[in-house]
Amino acid sequence: MMLAAPETLSxxxxxxxxxxxxxxxxxxxxxGLGVTVWDPAAGFEVRVKSYIERAWPVMQRLGLSAGADSARLRFAETAAQAVAGAAFVQESAPxxxxxxxxxxxxVDQALGPDAVLxxxxxxLLISELQKGWRxxxxxxxxxxxxxxxxxxxxxxxxxPETDPRVVDWSIAFYKSLGKPAIRLNREVTGHVANRLQSALWREAVHLITTGVASAADVDTAIAYGPGLRWALMGQTMVWHLGGGDGGMARMFEILGPAIQSWWDDLGTPDLTPEVKATMVAEANAAAGGQTIADIARRRDELLIGLIETLGSIRGQLGPGVP
Ligand SMILES: NC(=O)c1ccc[n+]([C@@H]2O[C@H](COP(=O)([O-])OP(=O)(O)OC[C@H]3O[C@@H](n4cnc5c(N)ncnc54)[C@H](O)[C@@H]3O)[C@@H](O)[C@H]2O)c1
Structure with a gap:
């Protein structure tokens, strides 16, 4: 296997x-890459093109790489045709x-001997997906x-069948495109970020369904409190700072027993029909009459502004911050 240097892919x-x-x-x-797309749905070409056209002004605003051109889009008639000659394939099937x-x-036989998928x-588990393919x-x-x-x-x-060099290469490839890619040392259901979201939301559901606070207030507690710091750094760095000059070790002296007592008291709700009904009603109440489209538009506007701001300060924040 001879993997191409990530920054040389075109x-x-x-x-x-x-x-x-x-x-x-x-x-x-x-x-700045050329992209060949394939999807089995009839008329997918029109759908993909229109998605890209709608998203392109935002990409221009956030900054295009040298040579970036939405006209470098190609469509293939089969999956095998799409992957032939590509050094990297991103699969997003159901x-x-x-x-x-x-x-x-x-696609197994059509993938080049040095191509990464x-x-x-x-x-889903990669061990299940990869089993038995060349x-x-x-x-x-x-x-x-x-x-x-x-x-x-x-x-x-x-x-288990992945060559470790391919994991390194994939991380380097995504990073070469400006994406902070993280490594999981072993597979686990839901990877890292979805597990973190689920852990937080499990407690949110517990607080809401046991009447401690409304969904609107729980969401405010996230978005206007720790969520602001989480946009900059993870909880480990937040609490490393929480210990002052003594860092994490000192933080355990200050807050360790409290954290243990909070952990011991966290809820473990199940998604029963009653819990789901309460959360549907709470989500609708928290939306306060705004439509889903209104909320999504506002989220997108704020998100783009946030990404612009973070893009201009990244690199100045030090270790632990990608
Ligand atoms: N939607 C999300 O928030 C999200 C986030 C991260 C990852 N993902 C993952 O991305 C993948 C795709 O999810 P999505 O939300 O884009 O789903 P989607 O339903 O929007 O798109 C799936 C596409 O796959 C096509 N398809 C159907 N059969 C296929 C086949 N046999 N081979 C190839 N393509 C086929 C469909 O025509 C459709 O265009 C999933 O693995 C999902 O877990 C989704």
């Missing part, structure tokens, strides 16, 4: 082009092991956060 393939695949195509084009494996059966899967050593999970053309994070994990 072209990638995207197979499966719904919500996430279309966003990946937008992202790769904006980073979240179903059987569907993804059927797709891998189609990354799956966007949010929760290309298994060059398969990883490259899990984005939606939409990948705006949210920087990618989580990379290899399976």
């Amino acid at each position: 072209h990638v393939a995207v197979i499966g082009a719904g919500t996430v695949g279309s966003s990946w195509a937008t992202f790769f084009l904006a980073r 979240e179903d092991t059987a569907i993804k494996r059927a797709l891998y059966a189609e 990354a799956s966007s899967s949010s929760g 290309s298994a050593p060059r398969m990883v999970i490259g899990h984005p956060f939606n939409p990948p053309h705006l949210i920087p994070l990618v989580e990379v994990v290899g399976g």
Whole structure:
């Protein structure tokens, strides 16, 4: 296996082009790469093109890489045709092991001997997806956060058959495009970021359904409190700072017993029909009459502004901050 230097790639393939695949195509084009897209849905070309056209002004505002051109988009008639000649393939087919494996059966022989295939899967295990393919050593999970053309994070994990050099390469490739890619040393359901979100939300559901606070107030507590710091750094660095000059070790002296008592008291709700009904009602109340489209528009506007601001301060914040 002779992996190309990540920064020398000029072209990638995207197979499966719904919500996430279309966003990946937008992202790769904006980073100056040519992109060949394939999806089995009739008329996918029109859908993908219109997604990219709508997203392109934002990519221009955030900054295009040298040579970026939305016209460098190509469509393939088959999955095998899409991956032929591509050194990197981002797969974003439906979240179903059987569907993804059927797709891998189609592309396995067409993938070049040095080509890397990354799956966007949010929760499937790479060990299951890669089992038995010729290309298994060059398969990883490259899990984005939606939409990948705006949210920087990618989580990379290899399976038992993945060549460790391919995990290193994939991280270097995403980083070469400006994405802070993280490494999972072993596969785990839901990867890292979805598990973190779920842990936080489990406690939110507990607080809301046991009447401690409304969903609106719990969400305010996140967005106007710790959420502001979480946009800059993770909780470990937050509490390393919480210990003052003594860092994490001192923080345990100050807050350790309290944290243990909070952990001991955290809730473990199940998603019963009653809990779901309460959360649906609470979410609607928290929306306060705004439509989903209103909230999404406001989220997108604020998100783009935040990404612009963070982009201009990244690199000045030091270790622990990508
Ligand atoms: N939506 C998210 O928030 C999100 C975030 C991160 C990762 N992901 C992951 O991305 C992947 C795609 O999710 P999505 O939200 O874009 O779903 P989606 O339903 O929007 O898109 C899936 C696309 O796959 C196509 N498809 C159907 N059968 C296929 C096949 N056999 N081979 C290839 N493509 C096929 C469909 O036509 C559709 O365009 C999933 O693995 C999901 O877990 C989703």
